[in-house]
Amino acid sequence: MKVLVINCSPVRTGATAEIVKIVSDELSGKYNVKTACIDDYEFSFCKGCRSCHTTAECIQHDDVDILMNEFEEADVIIAVSPSYWADVPGQFKAFIDRCTPWCNTHEPHKTLTSGKKGYAIALRTGPNIAECNRIIGTIEHFYGHLEVECCGSLGLTSIEYKNDLKPRKQEIKDFCKTV
Numbered sequence: 001m002k003v004l005v006i007n008c009s010p011v012r013t014g015a016t017a018e019i020v021k022i023v024s025d026e027l028s029g030k031y032n033v034k035t036a037c038i039d040d041y042e043f044s045f046c047k048g049c050r051s052c053h054t055t056a057e058c059i060q061h062d063d064v065d066i067l068m069n070e071f072e073e074a075d076v077i078i079a080v081s082p083s084y085w086a087d088v089p090g091q092f093k094a095f096i097d098r099c100t101p102w103c104n105t106h107e108p109h110k111t112l113t114s115g116k117k118g119y120a121i122a123l124r125t126g127p128n129i130a131e132c133n134r135i136i137g138t139i140e141h142f143y144g145h146l147e148v149e150c151c152g153s154l155g156l157t158s159i160e161y162k163n164d165l166k167p168r169k170q171e172i173k174d175f176c177k178t179v
């Protein structure tokens with residue numbers, strides 16, 4: 001089984017990247033794991049033109065196609081997102097917007113192969129879990145419209161830098177057992 005673990009943060013060495021590494025190391029024994037960082041991809045914002053509502057194609061062709069190909073290759077997608085102003089980072093939100101050709105609310109639309117499972121991990125510096133749940137909600141809303149089954153989530157509060165994750169490593173490993 002193929003697993004794609006995505007760092008939804010543009011920071012390649014931060015706490016989100018560390019969680020991606022822990023998850024990837026933990027699942028590599030069982031699955032074929034690939035990691036990606038949203039900042040590895042260059043793409044433009046959605047123009048809101050709605051051409052894709054009638055053509056199922058975007059008028060722009062850039063790295064969104066490459067990242068969506070990684071989604072297509074995977075059986076399991078795990079999105080790991082920090083809170084940036086109480087939501088996913090803008091780079092990841094821009095990617096979600098550009099996935100409108102795959103959104104199941106209009107016909108025609110592109111489709112991913114069915115049967116994919118999706119997981120969400122959210123982290124933040126503040127102490128309140130509600131903000132993590134909001135981010136998980138954003139990711140699960142995205143999965144829902146791609147018809148990726150939402151199978152589990154984890155929220156981690158009081159995390160700013162990767163060192164803050166040291167006492168939380170077991171919690172992340174336990175979450176991996178559910179994947």
Ligand SMILES: Cc1cc2nc3c(=O)[nH]c(=O)nc-3n(C[C@H](O)[C@H](O)[C@H](O)COP(=O)(O)O)c2cc1C
Binds near residue numbers: 083124
């Ligand atoms: C631009 C920006 C906005 C942030 N906004 C919030 C926020 O609204 N709430 C919060 O708890 N943490 C916020 N944080 C802190 C991050 O969620 C936290 O440091 C996380 O561990 C960052 O992971 P990263 O360095 O891997 O991107 C923000 C960080 C940045 C850079």
